Amino acid sequence: ETGVTQTPRHLVMGMTNKKSLKCEQHLGHNAMYWYKQSAKKPLELMFVYNFKEQTENNSVPSRFSPECPNSSHLFLHLHTLQPEDSALYLCASSDGSNQPQHFGDGTRLSIL
């Protein structure tokens, strides 16, 4: 039990589909993050939310659309993705600045 839950664990979708990834944290943290992890590459920060407000968008294509309705939930809406978007998408949360980040188990996304 990591305290950060992601669903689904695996997702296969076509390039024309629309799907959403969900993240929920049970730790009372006020910051949440989306990362992309591809093989042989460092973890790439995508989005940061602090107290439900987006504070960072790390030059992510518009086919990825985040949503943070409250401090405990974070979504990543996907549409018209490309094969190179196949990766592990990780959600994390932290209790503000300079505190350790707690990660979920990720969603393994495959684009056909």
Added chain:
Amino acid sequence: GQSLEQPSEVTAVEGAIVQINCTYQTSGFYGLSWYQQHDGGAPTFLSYNALDGLEETGRFSSFLSRSDSYGYLLLQELQMKDSASYFCAVNPVAEVSTLTFGKGTMLLVSP
């Protein structure tokens, strides 16, 4: 900007000691963190160095030298379950905690 360099792979035997190095180029950061990730699992926090010197947590220790732009993770009394990827990361100076990660070091522990 920030960039971090780690060896891609390290091998060792059970009971041994292994050191995973991390060198970095960064314009400014709060501290150096280490995360462990088992295959198919979530990265989990191991240690954090805000100041120069050694931080010890059980079998794991982490070291930072800002003057040398260098840090390392030391794992002692290696066990098979320590086989995993280990990532160093820096907290850049920013209002909200963000992390820049290295590519990770895969540690393979053999009997």
